[in-house]
Amino acid sequence: MKPEYKLCLLLLTIAVFTLIAKVETDPKKAELALHALDSVEIPVPVHTEAFKPGEFLKFSIDYGFVNAGWAEMEVLSIVEYKGRLTYNIQTKAGTNKTFSLIFPVEDRVVSLLDTEEFYSLRHEKHLSEGKYHADRWFTFDQENHRAISKGYDIETYPRVLDILAAFYYFRTLEFEPGDTFFLPNHTDGKNYPLRVAVLRREEVKVPAGTFQTIVVEPILKSPGLFEHKGNVYIWLTDDEKKMPVLMKTRIVIGSIDASLTEYRLE
Numbered sequence: 001m002k003p004e005y006k007l008c009l010l011l012l013t014i015a016v017f018t019l020i021a022k023v024e025t026d027p028k029k030a031e032l033a034l035h036a037l038d039s040v041e042i043p044v045p046v047h048t049e050a051f052k053p054g055e056f057l058k059f060s061i062d063y064g065f066v067n068a069g070w071a072e073m074e075v076l077s078i079v080e081y082k083g084r085l086t087y088n089i090q091t092k093a094g095t096n097k098t099f100s101l102i103f104p105v106e107d108r109v110v111s112l113l114d115t116e117e118f119y120s121l122r123h124e125k126h127l128s129e130g131k132y133h134a135d136r137w138f139t140f141d142q143e144n145h146r147a148i149s150k151g152y153d154i155e156t157y158p159r160v161l162d163i164l165a166a167f168y169y170f171r172t173l174e175f176e177p178g179d180t181f182f183l184p185n186h187t188d189g190k191n192y193p194l195r196v197a198v199l200r201r202e203e204v205k206v207p208a209g210t211f212q213t214i215v216v217e218p219i220l221k222s223p224g225l226f227e228h229k230g231n232v233y234i235w236l237t238d239d240e241k242k243m244p245v246l247m248k249t250r251i252v253i254g255s256i257d258a259s260l261t262e263y264r265l266e
Contacts, residue, residue, distance in 0.1 A: 036193045037157060040182045045118050045172035047240045053077050053087070054266040057244065059258040060207065061093070069095040069105065071258055073244070075168075079112070081121050086112040089168060103130050111164040117142070118169055120186075123162035136188065138162075147186045156191050157184030166194055170216075171242035177201060177214065195219045204235050204246055208260040211245045212238045241265065 055075040061068045071093040079088045094106040107129065112122040124137045138149035140160055147156040161169055166183050173181065179198040185191070199215045213235040235246040243265070247258040 030190070033193070034155065034157070034191050037182055037184055040193070042159065042184065043173050043181050045169065046174040047172050047242070048118070050171045050241050051075050051087075051168060052266055054264065056262075056264040057260060058262045059247070060261050062257050062259065067096055068099050068256075069093065078115060081112050084121060085115045086121055087115055087168070089113060089164060091164060105129050109164055111162055111168075113165045113168055114142075117159070118172065119159045120162045120165040123164065123187075138186070138188070140186070147189070147191070149189065152189045154189065154191075156186045160184045160186050160191075163187055163194075167244075170196060171236070173242075175214070175216075199233075201238060202235065206245050206259040206261070208245065208262055211235070213245060214238045214242075 053075050055073075057073040059071045059073075061071055071091065073091045074089070076088040076090055078085055080086070089111045091109045092107065094100075095102075095104055099105075105128065108126040110122075110124040110126075111120060113119070114121055119142055120140050121142070122137065122139045125134070127134045127136070136149075138147055140147055140156065142159065145156055145158055145160070147154055147160065161183055163185060166185055169183065170181070175181070175198045177198050177200050181196045181198075183194045183196065185194045195218070197217045197219065199217055201212070201214050204211055204213050214237075216234050216236060218232055218234065231249070233248045234244055236242040236244055243260075243263065245260040249256045
C-alpha cells in the first residue's frame with residue numbers, strides 16, 4: 001500500500017489526536033513514563049459544559065484534493081457505568097467507495113468519561129481494516145490507579161485518560177496561545193504523558209462554515225521515552241465549546257486534512 005494511503009487510514013482510524021509515534025517498551029523507560037507527571041500540575045476543567053449529549057460532528061478526510069473518507073464524533077448519551085454517570089462518546093471512521101476498493105476501513109471507538117470527575121472509566125476499539133478485524137477494550141480502576149484489560153492489570157496515572165477522552169477533557173480547559181499542558185494517558189497497556197501546545201489564533205474556512213479558532217498541537221513526546229514523527233494540528237473554535245473544525249497531519253508531501261462538514265451541538 002502506498003504511504004499516503006497508510007497515513008489516510010491512520011487518520012481515519014484514530015479520527016482525533018492522530019499521534020504518529022513509536023511507543024517505548026523498555027521496562028526502565030516505561031517506569032520513567034509512569035512517573036513523568038509526578039511533579040506536573042494537571043489542568044482542571046473550567047468549561048464543564050463545553051459538550052453535552054446530542055453533540056454530533058462530521059468530517060471529510062482528504063489528501064490534497066482527493067477525498068479518502070469520513071469521520072464522525074458524537075456524544076451519544078449519559079450512561080451509568082459501575083455506579084458512575086458517564087458521557088458515552090463515540091467516534092466512527094470509514095473509507096469512501098474508491099478507497100474501500102483498495103483497503104476498506106470501518107472503525108468505531110468508544111470512551112466512557114465520568115461526568116463529574118472527567119476521567120476515563122472504559123475505552124473500546126472495534127476495528128475493521130481490510131482483512132483485519134479486532135475488538136479491544138480496557139477499563140480504569142481510578143481509585144487504585146489501575147489499567148485493566150484481558151491481557152494485563154498494571155499501574156497507571158491518577159485521573160488517567162484514554163486518548164479520545166483526553167481530547168474532550170482538553171475542550172473543558174481555559175487556555176491562550178503560548179500555554180502548554182500535560183495530560184495523563186494510557187493506551188493498550190502503555191502509559192505516556194500527552195503534551196498539548198497552544199499555538200495561535202486563526203480564522204479558518206471549512207465546508208461547515210467560517211470560524212474563529214485557536215490552534216493546538218498534541219505531541220506524544222518525552223525525552224528518552226518516545227520518538228515523535230510528524231506533526232498534528234487541530235483548529236478549535238475560540239469559545240467555551242472548543243469544537244474541532246479542522247485537523248491536519250503533515251506528511252512528506254502535503255497534508256491529510258479532516259474538515260468539518262456538518263455539526264449539531266445538542
